[in-house]
Each structure stands twice: as structure tokens, then as C-alpha cells.
Amino acid sequence: MHPFSFSKVSSTREALNAGRRGGRYIAGGTTLVDLMRETVERPETLVDISGLPLREVTVTERGGLRIGALVTMAEAAAHRKVRTLYPVVSRALELSASAQLRNMATIGGNIMQRTRCTYFRDVTAACNKREPGSGCAAREGFNRSHAILGTSDACVATHPSDVAVAFAALEARVRLLGPDGEHTVPFVDFLLKPGNTPNREQALSKGELITSVEIPALPRPLKSGYLKVRDRQSYEFALTSAAAALHVRGGVIREAKVAAGGVGTVPWKLPAVEEALVGERPSDRLWAEAAGHAADGARPLQHNHFKVELLQRTVERQLRIVGDSK
Ligand code: SF4
Secondary structure (H helix, E strand, O other), X not given: OOOOEEEEOOOHHHHHHHXXXXXXXXXXXXXXXXXXXXXXXXXXXXXXXXXXXXXXXEEOOOOOEEEEOOOEHHHHHHOHHHHHHXXXXXXXXXXXXXXXXXXXXXXXXXXXXXXXXXXXXXXXXXXXXXXXXXXXXXXXXXXXXOOOEOOOOOOOOOOOOOHHHHHHHOOOEEEEEEOOEEXXXXXXXXXXXXXXXXXXXXXXXXXXXXXXXXXXXXXXOOEEEEEEEOOOOOOOOOOEEEEEEEEEEOOEEEEEEEEEEOOEOOOEEOHHHHHHHOOOOOOHHHHHHHHOOOOOOOOOOOOOOHHHHHHHHHHHHHHHHHHHOO
């Protein structure tokens, strides 16, 4: 591990000052410390923000939810309002990582976590995300777990977060605090596709701080859930996953929010699936037809062609689970 300095801040003003001077924020530390041990990350200054007052879950004026950036994954998953209003969020959190990690890792850190691409974590391999311009070992390497959507010539790594898929489906917004005040960014714009700059992963200016994730109010009743397909049943990242929320009234689907994980360089919103659902009556045929659009635009790599059909089946199954639940 490379030497670094460490300080702890007790106010957002102190945090922003330290961030502006180039300090890296750390809270749970469950990703960053690992990457520092592997010398993938080499920050000179760490700024511990874990004492900031960003640890509340609140219902917003309009009936949505605001989840503070320092709420742990375990706290968010267990929170009564999260469980009752957005089961898709609590389920995605429960299926993430391990119990120990969920007790430490925060919501802000979770959406900032970096890819699990093995070449990214191997400092001897070519990786444009770690070392811009060095190449991408995964393109011609073993790319079974890599992305089929949103890729570029420069990078094909998936985004690893589960709860980010639920946030993308629900059209959440990320609240950011910078020197000029607060503003919000749509979740789907916050995480960046790799393009030619895979090293730039979030729409964050230097020193900006995530303060919360806000989920908008959605019409009720709303049934929602998250399905994750992986090689083993615990402590494993998704091969494919699906987050779905449906508002059905009078026997007709009025709103549909759907996104996929494990397949995109960012959590992958599925507008074509949503469009196929809205205005229709729930049926097995509808789930299959809508899910047929889940992999539209996919560009599989040598070892992950299987993800196209697996994604369609995952989305179909999750639509059926949510759509048929009482
Ligand atoms: Fe690096 Fe992305 Fe290629 Fe993985 S897929 S080696 S993260 S550039």
C-alpha cells in the first residue's frame, strides 16, 4: 500500500474544503481500502466523512424517499419505509455482498464502487480504466462476466452494484453538494458509460459530495422486486439481474419501471420493455413479449453470448413474479 495522509471531518464544509484540495472521501471503506491494498488506487489523502449527518432515511414532501449517503446498506435494507414503499430496493440490497460488508458499506459508496473486472484489479494487465491509453485486456481475454450493453472499444466492464439497478429502474436522482451549493442529477446520468474515457465513471466535479439518493413518488399500488442470477447463491456478483416495478389499475398496467444489471457498463434502463408493458393487461404472453426487448442493441463478446438469452429470461421471470403477485 502506498503512503497516504488521513483526516476526519465533522462538517460538510470541512469535507468540501478537503475535497477541493484533492482529498478522497472514504466512509465504509469496503471498496477503496481493498483497491489501495492491491495498489490499484493510490490516493495521497483520505478524508473520513463517516461522521457527517447524512445517515437518515426520510419520506419527501411529495411522498418519495430520500436515503442519506451514509446510511449503510444493512440499515437501508431493513428500514420500514424502504421495505414497504420500494421492496425492489431492499431486495437488491439484501442480495448484495455479505452481511459483514452490508453493515459497513454505505449507499453513497455503493453507487461509487468500481468494477469487478479482474484485469482492472490486476496491475500487470492492460486496462484503460486504470491506466488510460494502455488497452483493454478483457476484450480479447476471458470476458464471460463482462458487459454486452453500453460497451466501447476502450472498456467492456460491468457496473457491479445491485441497488444501482433498482435506482435506475425507479428513476432516482443523486443529490450532490459542491462549493456552489446543492443540485440533483438523474441517476441514469450520474454513472457514465465508458466511451473513450472509461477512467471517468461518475458525473462528479472535483470535491463534490454525494449527500443522498432520492427516489420519486410513484403511483400506488406499486408492486416491485429484484431478481439476481449468479454463479452461486451468496457473496457473488450478478451475471444478470432485473429490477421491476409495476403500477396496475383496473387490470391494466399504467406504469412500468424496469432496469437490468450484470449486463451493462452502467445499470441498464429498459425503455423498450417498459413501453411494451404500459397500457397492456398482465399475461404470460405479455411478460415474454416485453422481455424480448431486454437485450436490444446488445453486443456480446467471445465468452458472454449466453447473457443475451439469460437477460431476456431474467426479465421475463421477474415481470411474472411482480406482475402475478397479490
Ligand atoms: Fe479495464 Fe474496462 Fe478493459 Fe476491464 S474491461 S480491462 S476495466 S478497460
